[in-house]
Amino acid sequence: MKLLVVGSVAFDAIETPFGKTDKILGGAATFIGIASSIMGVPSGIVSVVGGDFPQEYLDLLTGRGVNIDGIEIVKDGKTFFWSGRYHNDLNSRDTLVTEVNVLENFDPKIPDSMQDAEVLLLGNLHPAVQLSVLEKMKSRPKMVILDTMNFWMDTAMDTLKVMIAKTDVISINDEEARQLSGEYSLVKAAKKIHEMGPDFVIIKKGEHGALLFHDGRIFAIPAMPLEEVFDPTGAGDTFAGGFAAYLAKKEDFGFETMKSALIVGSALASFTVEKFGTERLTEVTEADMIGRIKQFKELTTFEVEV
Amino acid sequence: MKLLVVGSVAFDAIETPFGKTDKILGGAATFIGIASSIMGVPSGIVSVVGGDFPQEYLDLLTGRGVNIDGIEIVKDGKTFFWSGRYHNDLNSRDTLVTEVNVLENFDPKIPDSMQDAEVLLLGNLHPAVQLSVLEKMKSRPKMVILDTMNFWMDTAMDTLKVMIAKTDVISINDEEARQLSGEYSLVKAAKKIHEMGPDFVIIKKGEHGALLFHDGRIFAIPAMPLEEVFDPTGAGDTFAGGFAAYLAKKEDFGFETMKSALIVGSALASFTVEKFGTERLTEVTEADMIGRIKQFKELTTFEVEV
Numbered sequence: 150m151k152l153l154v155v156g157s158v159a160f161d162a163i164e165t166p167f168g169k170t171d172k173i174l175g176g177a178a179t180f181i182g183i184a185s186s187i188m189g190v191p192s193g194i195v196s197v198v199g200g201d202f203p204q205e206y207l208d209l210l211t212g213r214g215v216n217i218d219g220i221e222i223v224k225d226g227k228t229f230f231w232s233g234r235y236h237n238d239l240n241s242r243d244t245l246v247t248e249v250n251v252l253e254n255f256d257p258k259i260p261d262s263m264q265d266a267e268v269l270l271l272g273n274l275h276p277a278v279q280l281s282v283l284e285k286m287k288s289r290p291k292m293v294i295l296d297t298m299n300f301w302m303d304t305a306m307d308t309l310k311v312m313i314a315k316t317d318v319i320s321i322n323d324e325e326a327r328q329l330s331g332e333y334s335l336v337k338a339a340k341k342i343h344e345m346g347p348d349f350v351i352i353k354k355g356e357h358g359a360l361l362f363h364d365g366r367i368f369a370i371p372a373m374p375l376e377e378v379f380d381p382t383g384a385g386d387t388f389a390g391g392f393a394a395y396l397a398k399k400e401d402f403g404f405e406t407m408k409s410a411l412i413v414g415s416a417l418a419s420f421t422v423e424k425f426g427t428e429r430l431t432e433v434t435e436a437d438m439i440g441r442i443k444q445f446k447e448l449t450t451f452e453v454e455v
Numbered sequence: 456m457k458l459l460v461v462g463s464v465a466f467d468a469i470e471t472p473f474g475k476t477d478k479i480l481g482g483a484a485t486f487i488g489i490a491s492s493i494m495g496v497p498s499g500i501v502s503v504v505g506g507d508f509p510q511e512y513l514d515l516l517t518g519r520g521v522n523i524d525g526i527e528i529v530k531d532g533k534t535f536f537w538s539g540r541y542h543n544d545l546n547s548r549d550t551l552v553t554e555v556n557v558l559e560n561f562d563p564k565i566p567d568s569m570q571d572a573e574v575l576l577l578g579n580l581h582p583a584v585q586l587s588v589l590e591k592m593k594s595r596p597k598m599v600i601l602d603t604m605n606f607w608m609d610t611a612m613d614t615l616k617v618m619i620a621k622t623d624v625i626s627i628n629d630e631e632a633r634q635l636s637g638e639y640s641l642v643k644a645a646k647k648i649h650e651m652g653p654d655f656v657i658i659k660k661g662e663h664g665a666l667l668f669h670d671g672r673i674f675a676i677p678a679m680p681l682e683e684v685f686d687p688t689g690a691g692d693t694f695a696g697g698f699a700a701y702l703a704k705k706e707d708f709g710f711e712t713m714k715s716a717l718i719v720g721s722a723l724a725s726f727t728v729e730k731f732g733t734e735r736l737t738e739v740t741e742a743d744m745i746g747r748i749k750q751f752k753e754l755t756t757f758e759v760e761v
Contacts, residue, residue, distance in 0.1 A: 188761070238639050333544050336682040357663035360680060369677035369754050374666060376642045398761075409759040435761065442759050448675050449755050453715040453748050455494070455704075455741065 150397040152192040153263045153290070154181045154390070155282050156272020157252060158202070158220060162232040163425055165239065165380050173426045174206045175231065177272040177296070177386040183430050184390030184417050186213035187438055190397045193263035195219035195282065197251045199226040209431070218260035226251035239378045240356065259285045267291045267400075270393040272386070273298050276305050276312040283315055292402050294318040294393050295347070296385075299325050314346035317402070320389055322353045335360060336367070349407055351392075353385065361411050368408045371448065373419040373441070380425045384418040387430060391417035416441040456703040458498040459569045459596070460487045460696070461588050462578020463558060464508070464526060468538040469731055471545065471686050479732045480512045481537065483578040483602070483692040489736050490696030490723050492519035493744055496703045499569040501525035501588065503557045505532040515737070524566035532557035545684040546662065565591045573597045573706075576699040578692070579604050582611050582618040589621055598708050600624040600699050601653070602691075605631050620652040623708070626695055628659045641666060642673070655713055657698075659691065667717050674714045677754065679725040679747070686731045690724040693736060697723035722747040 161175030178194045185192035193216030200222065210217050232246035255278060269290040271279040276297065283293065295316040301309045302325065313319060319342060327333055330341035339350045339362035350362040356378075358371040391414035399406050416438055423429040467481030484500045491498035499522030506528065516523050538552035561584060575596040577585040582603065589599065601622040607615050608631065619625060625648060629641060635651075636644035645656045645668035656668040662684075664677040697720035705712050722744055729735040 334682055334684070336680050354663065357660065358675075358677065360677075367680050367754055368757070369664075369680065370757075371664065371666075371675035371677065374642050374673050374675065376640055378640075405758070408757045412757055412759050413761070439761055442761070446757075446759075448673055449757075451674070451676075451714045451718055451752075451755075452711070453718050453752075455719070455745055455748065 150190075150268055150291075150400050151263065151266040152185050152190055152268045152270060152393055152397040153195065153259070153266035154178045154185075154192055154270045154272065154393075155195040155257055155279070156181060156270075156274065156386070157229050158194065158196040158198050159229040159231060161382055161426060162230070162246070163380055163382050164234040166235070166237050167379055168425075170425050172230065174209070175382065175426055176229065177389075179210070179427060180383040180386035180421065180430065181270060181272065181390030181393070182210055182215040183213060183427055184387050185394040185397075186215055187417065187430075187433055187435060188391070188394040188398050188413070189435070190394040192216065192394065193219055193260065193266065195257045195259060195263070197221040197223060197255050199228040199251045200224040202228045216260070216262055218262050219258060221258060223251045233382070235381065239381055257282050257285070268294070268393055268397040270294045270296070270389060271312075272296050272389075276301055276309040279312050280308065280315070292317050292396060294320065294389070296320050296389050297325070299328055302328050310345065313342075316347045318349040318351065318407075319347040320351040320353065320392075322355070326350070326352045351411070353388070359411060359415065361407055363404050363407065366404060368404075368411065370411055370415055370445070372415065373444065373448065375419065375422065378422045381422050382426060383430070384421045387421040388414040388418040390414070412442060412445050413438070416445055456496075456574055456597075456706050457569065457572040458491050458496055458574045458576060458699055458703040459501065459565070459572035460484045460491075460498055460576045460578065460699075461501045461563055461585070462487065462576075462580065462692070463535050464500065464502040464504050465535040465537060467688055467732060468536070468552070469686055469688050470540040472541070472543050473685055474731070476731050478536065480515070481688065481732055482535065483695075485516070485733060486689040486692035486727065486736065487576060487578065487696030487699070488516055488521040489519060489733055490693050491700040491703075492521060493723065493736075493739055493741060494697070494700040494704055494719070495741070496700040498522065498700065499525055499566065499572065501563045501565060501569070503527040503529060503561050505534040505557045506530040508534045522566070522568055524568050525564060527564060529557045539688070541687065545687055563588050563591070574600070574699055574703040576600045576602070576695060578602050578695075582607055582615040585618050586614065586621070598623050598702060600626065600695070602626050602695050603631070605634055608634050616651065619648075622653045624655040624657065624713075625653040626657040626659065626698075628661070632656070632658045657717070659694070665694075665717060665721065667713055669710050669713065672710060674710075674717065676717055676721055676751070678721065679751065679754065681725065681728065684728045687728050688732060689736070690727045693727040694720040694724040696720070718748060718751050719744070722751055
């Protein structure tokens with residue numbers, strides 16, 4: 150199946166305790182597209198960049214088989230730019246600069262070449278933009294995956310709820326799940342979020358892994374324990390990309406497939422944090438990914454005979 | 456194998472958002488002894504109580520086959536008493552009262568009936584007391600498991616380090632692992648703690664589960680996601696008790712057995728939090744425990760075919 154991704158393609162400038170970068174390639178859709186290409190899944194990006202966006206970054210995507218027909222280039226506009234500084238624990242960060250630029254008036258256009266995508270991943274954008282994408286699809290994709298964040302809960306909750314009602318899989322972090330549901334217990338939170346629409350609720354817990362809820366069943370995975378996290382930027386997007394691409398590859402949306410997809414997403418995300426930006430992810434082969442999945446299996450497998 | 460437990464036998468008074476108790480049965484060794492009895496493992500407690508400690512509580516322990524020869528009763532003394540109030544999230548609490556009482560001058564005495572214990576669980580006490588227990592054993596137990604906390608790192612680090620050097624398995628939480636090692640990354644922290652002595656390092660992460668480190672290998676388990684945590688008191692002790700009792704039952708200390716023991720400890724701990732104090736744990740049968748272990752298996756098992 151084809152995977153359609155709607156999200157940012159951007160510049161990031163990152164500072165960590167290990168060093169800093171100039172403006173480098175970033176954006177949720179970028180990480181998602183690269184993750185899909187590792188899986189060999191045909192994907193296409195719907196986004197917008199400015200005239201300042203280098204051709205070589207576009208070539209990087211097309212070179213990996215990512216369809217960029219849906220990336221609009223606003224010649225006299227500037228690309229979205231985010232700059233941030235991570236604290237010593239790599240778990241928290243300060244945003245130094247956010248220049249929304251061409252993303253401010255982003256009006257997503259679905260190219261004909263991607264109208265037949267059966268998996269749609271709506272990256273973290275204004276819920277009204279996410280809704281407009283769904284309306285512009287000639288037929289509803291079989292699987293709609295929603296990434297969102299607390300910012301939209303604070304500023305556009307009503308619209309977000311309309312979007313959530315049309316969603317099959319929602320992916321949020323633990324604090325966002327609590328905010329969205331008003332429940333502290335994540336089990337209760339997931340129940341309330343199910344009632345809002347999504348059949349599958351993914352709750353991300355950063356270094357503590359993730360939970361998947363579906364139809365009264367729960368699946369839990371740890372994050373891969375790493376000696377060093379070099380740069381967390383894009384880890385969440387890589388996770389979402391690996392997850393969605395696995396569903397598209399398997400052409401199946403059952404609970405068992407969803408569980409596997411969570412592992413694949415986590416495995417790919419564990420590479421992203423090893424270098425700045427997309428640097429590590431672009432080196433990763435399918436064999437690397439399979440090796441990391443095996444490590445997850447070793448990390449979590451047990452037998453108990455009482 | 457026999458399990459010898461050194462730790463508090465005490466009164467607790469607990470307040471949670473769901474209610475409050477009068478003085479009820481508490482103490483680390485109490486939870487550990489009950490956990491062992493569910494596993495059918497012969498255990499004995501070394502502790503001290505005051506003349507105010509009800510015979511019915513002692514009977515509860517002996518009725519479950521727990522050897523209490525090592526529980527000294529100081530007739531004119533008062534039993535250790537702790538009172539606390541949990542916050543709404545059940546993840547943090549305020550201590551209202553700590554009356555150390557007879558535990559202040561606790562001089563543990565190992566009864567002859569427990570000198571042949573091959574597994575020793577040193578509950579969270581002053582490291583000098585823990586060390587004295589090891590010295591009083593006629594032969595070193597095959598497996599020494601240490602529970603400790605940040606309080607002893609703050610007040611008795613040098614003695615604690617001597618104790619840690621004599622330990623096979625150390626069980627601490629993530630913040631304590633960071634404090635003890637000076638490393639933020641838990642993988643690095645575990646390496647440094649290995650160098651201090653223990654072959655096995657357990658890092659507990661509360662609602663996020665636990666990690667087991669041994670010889671470059673890592674095992675990760677989530678906590679059982681629960682709809683409601685009623686009272687967390689004793690969960691950590693139950694975990695340690697289930698863990699140690701499983702090792703004693705299996706008479707094996709390999710990595711695979713340690714992994715299973717972690718699951719058994721977590722399964723039992725997930726019962727403890729369902730009611731006040733020891734109330735739920737005393738109802739739990741071996742069949743209940745096996746059912747909860749199966750739930751852990753369902754929670755964590757996956758297959759990935761790329």
